Amino acid sequence: MINVSKIKKGIVIDHIAQGQGYKIFSQLKLDEIEDVVVLLRNIPSNKMGKKDLIKIETEIPLDLTVLGLIDPNITINIIKDGLRVDKIKLTLPLKVTGILKCKNPRCITQHEKVKDVEFILADAASRIYRCEYCDSHTSL
Amino acid sequence: MKNIKHLIEPGDFTIEELDSLFRLADAIIADPNKYLDRCKGKLLASLFFEPSTRTRFSFESAMLRLGGQIIGFDDPAASSTSKGESLADTIRTVGCYADIAVLRHPREGTAKLASKYSEDMPVINAGDGGHQHPTQTLTDLMTIRHYKKRLDGHVIAICGDLKFGRTIHSLVKAMSRYEGVRFIFISPEELRMPSYILEGLDESTYMQTDQLESVIHEADILYMSRVQRERFVSEEEYERLKNYYILDKEKLTGAKDDMIVMHPLPRVNEICEEVDDDPRAVYFHQARFGMFIRMALILRLLNMEVEQ
Ligand SMILES: [Zn+2]
Numbered sequence: 282m283i284n285v286s287k288i289k290k291g292i293v294i295d296h297i298a299q300g301q302g303y304k305i306f307s308q309l310k311l312d313e314i315e316d317v318v319v320l321l322r323n324i325p326s327n328k329m330g331k332k333d334l335i336k337i338e339t340e341i342p343l344d345l346t347v348l349g350l351i352d353p354n355i356t357i358n359i360i361k362d363g364l365r366v367d368k369i370k371l372t373l374p375l376k377v378t379g380i381l382k383c384k385n386p387r388c389i390t391q392h393e394k395v396k397d398v399e400f401i402l403a404d405a406a407s408r409i410y411r412c413e414y415c416d417s418h419t420s421l
Numbered sequence: 422m423k424n425i426k427h428l429i430e431p432g433d434f435t436i437e438e439l440d441s442l443f444r445l446a447d448a449i450i451a452d453p454n455k456y457l458d459r460c461k462g463k464l465l466a467s468l469f470f471e472p473s474t475r476t477r478f479s480f481e482s483a484m485l486r487l488g489g490q491i492i493g494f495d496d497p498a499a500s501s502t503s504k505g506e507s508l509a510d511t512i513r514t515v516g517c518y519a520d521i522a523v524l525r526h527p528r529e530g531t532a533k534l535a536s537k538y539s540e541d542m543p544v545i546n547a548g549d550g551g552h553q554h555p556t557q558t559l560t561d562l563m564t565i566r567h568y569k570k571r572l573d574g575h576v577i578a579i580c581g582d583l584k585f586g587r588t589i590h591s592l593v594k595a596m597s598r599y600e601g602v603r604f605i606f607i608s609p610e611e612l613r614m615p616s617y618i619l620e621g622l623d624e625s626t627y628m629q630t631d632q633l634e635s636v637i638h639e640a641d642i643l644y645m646s647r648v649q650r651e652r653f654v655s656e657e658e659y660e661r662l663k664n665y666y667i668l669d670k671e672k673l674t675g676a677k678d679d680m681i682v683m684h685p686l687p688r689v690n691e692i693c694e695e696v697d698d699d700p701r702a703v704y705f706h707q708a709r710f711g712m713f714i715r716m717a718l719i720l721r722l723l724n725m726e727v728e729q
Contacts, residue, residue: 388528
């Protein structure tokens with residue numbers, strides 16, 4: 282197995298479902314940051330069979346709320362001086378841009394170029410969001 | 422960015438703002454001549470990406486009665502959008518000429534999108550597909566307020582196609598903001614109020630029935646609606662349900678003397694012509710209130726008439 286050294290300071294996003302790592306990598310725009318980023322895929326895991334994992338050695342605070350929508354089982358560990366100092370519990374973001382798509386064929390966002398369509402949490406229990414333009418419901 | 426206000430959905434105005442708008446409309450009704458040139462030199466852009474003669478006449482009459490002028494189109498083929506221009510570019514260009522824009526579009530959410538590109542020109546939603554039509558709602562509220570003197574404490578019976586009626590959903594949402602309002606929803610099983618509308622209401626404030634005769638005596642307002650052919654899969658289904666509720670003189674005998682009968686028009690056959698002469702029938706006057714409330718709205722959004 283490839284050995285990736287422990288990071289001193291940064292964020293470890295663990296327990297990502299196998300195959301979802303790249304999606305999260307893109308969603309967090311990790312290709313745009315200049316710090317060390319490692320995406321590990323298909324790591325053997327007792328609990329999950331195989332999992333993905335991302336390590337980011339950075340001091341820049343990242344907005345991780347969107348991960349709550351992608352997969353609430355993901356764990357986030359904040360590392361300082363090589364030690365885990367915080368574990369973030371994921372909740373559903375109240376507003377999301379960039380990951381959901383309106384499914385209403387009559388919605389203007391299907392016909393005009395609209396960037397950054399915002400979706401507002403409508404029902405947390407069923408993970409349903411509402412399109413800011415046409416109010417129709419959508420989920421991931 | 423300047424602090425301009427748009428009207429995209431009825432909820433964009435607080436109850437207080439609505440009330441102030443209604444008072445302005447009252448003042449216009451009381452002395453329309455006073456407002457004849459309030460909007461002199463102002464230009465309204467009437468952007469109808471689908472035709473709607475009724476709504477367009479109402480807005481254009483409102484602007485002309487305020488002394489303003491109008492540019493626009495009501496045939497999408499004549500607009501530059503048909504040449505592939507984006508909505509954003511159309512709105513920015515129109516914003517160079519006009520002081521206020523009225524927008525009708527078949528796609529849902531278009532007015533909201535347009536408002537995001539409009540930096541100093543207020544945008545009024547004149548209908549975005551089956552989504553919102555806030556000035557229709559204002560017209561309904563203005564009519565109720567005029568005849569019943571207030572908006573709270575009424576029993577509103579709504580009859581007909583409750584499932585697909587955008588006008589009705591919007592009216593229910595708007596009226597549910599007022600204290601003591603109760604609803605009676607009258608429709609056949611197939612055309613009942615959708616659950617997402619009912620979920621927004623306190624359960625003690627509404628009842629559902631398929632009998633108009635047995636509840637009409639309770640109503641302060643009877644809102645009739647049209648069953649639209651295009652909503653049905655089969656012609657037989659439409660023919661059967663279209664005739665389900667027809668208001669005639671006979672049924673009206675059970676109603677209160679001061680009840681009012683409303684209808685967004687055009688009607689098909691939901692209200693018999695014999696009802697037209699009944700003093701309770703106010704549906705032909707609604708369009709007048711629609712024009713006055715649009716006059717008030719234009720003045721308010723242009724900041725021409727501040728709170729009095
Ligand atoms: Zn939408």
